[in-house]
Amino acid sequence: MSYESVQCQDNLDSVGVYECEVNLKFRMIEEKGVLQDREQLLSVLLEAFGYGADEYLEAMHVHAEARPLPETDASPELRRQLIRLRNSREFQ
Amino acid sequence: MSYESVQCQDNLDSVGVYECEVNLKFRMIEEKGVLQDREQLLSVLLEAFGYGADEYLEAMHVHAEARPLPETDASPELRRQLIRLRNSREFQ
Numbered sequence: 001m002s003y004e005s006v007q008c009q010d011n012l013d014s015v016g017v018y019e020c021e022v023n024l025k026f027r028m029i030e031e032k033g034v035l036q037d038r039e040q041l042l043s044v045l046l047e048a049f050g051y052g053a054d055e056y057l058e059a060m061h062v063h064a065e066a067r068p069l070p071e072t073d074a075s076p077e078l079r080r081q082l083i084r085l086r087n088s089r090e091f092q
Numbered sequence: 093m094s095y096e097s098v099q100c101q102d103n104l105d106s107v108g109v110y111e112c113e114v115n116l117k118f119r120m121i122e123e124k125g126v127l128q129d130r131e132q133l134l135s136v137l138l139e140a141f142g143y144g145a146d147e148y149l150e151a152m153h154v155h156a157e158a159r160p161l162p163e164t165d166a167s168p169e170l171r172r173q174l175i176r177l178r179n180s181r182e183f184q
Contacts, residue, residue: 014123014124014125015121015122015123015124016121016122016124017119017120017121018119018120018121018122018127019117019118019119019152020116020117020118020119020120020127020137020140020141021115021116021117022114022115022116022134022137022138022141023113023114023115023116024112024113024114024115025111025112025113026111026112027109027110027111027112027161027166027167027170028109028110028112028170029107029108029109029110029170029173029174029177030107030108030110030158031106031107032106032107032108032160033106035110035112035158041156041157041158042114042154042156045112045114045156045158046114046138046141046142048112049112049114049138050138055169055170055173056170056173058167058169058170060111062134064133064134064137065133066122066127066133066137068124069119074119075119075150077147077150078119078121078147078148078150081121081147081148082121085121
C-alpha cells in the first residue's frame with residue numbers, strides 16, 4: 001500500500017476501510033519437503049501462485065473481493081489511522 | 093517454484109502433486125479508486141497482504157493448506173510434467 005502516490009488529496013473521503021477476501025485453490029507439482037513446514041506454508045503457496053499458472057501449477061478456483069466497510073465497524077486502530085491520514089491531508 | 097535447488101535427486105518420488113488452498117480475510121485502508129479495477133483486484137490484494145499486518149491492514153482469517161493428491165487425480169498436463177521431471181532426474 002503505497003501512500004506516496006496519492007492522487008486525490010483534495011477529497012478527504014478518498015480513503016476508506018475495505019473488507020477483503022481472497023480464496024485460491026490450485027494444484028501444483030512441488031518437492032515433498034517444501035510444503036511440510038506449517039510456518040512457511042502460506043508464504044510458499046502465495047509465492048508459487050504469484051508466478052502464475054504454468055506446467056507446474058493449475059488454478060482451480062480464484063476469488064477476490066473487496067467491500068467497503070462502514071467505518072463504525074472498523075477496529076479502533078484502523079479508525080485512528082484513517083483520522084491520521086485525513087488530518088495529514090487536510091494540512092498539506 | 094525453483095527446481096534449480098533440487099536437493100534429493102536420488103529419490104524419484106521426491107516430487108508430487110499437491111492440492112493447495114489459501115483463504116484470506118482481512119481489512120485494510122485503501123484509496124477508493126485502487127480496488128475498483130476487477131482485473132487488478134487479486135494482485136492488489138495479494139500485494140497488500142504480502143506486506144503483512146500494520147496500521148493499514150488487519151488480518152481476520154488466514155488459512156493455508158496443501159494436501160498430496162493421488163497422481164491419477166491430476167490433469168494429464170501435470171502428470172506429463174511429473175514424468176518429465178522424474179526422467180530428467182533419472183539420467184542426471
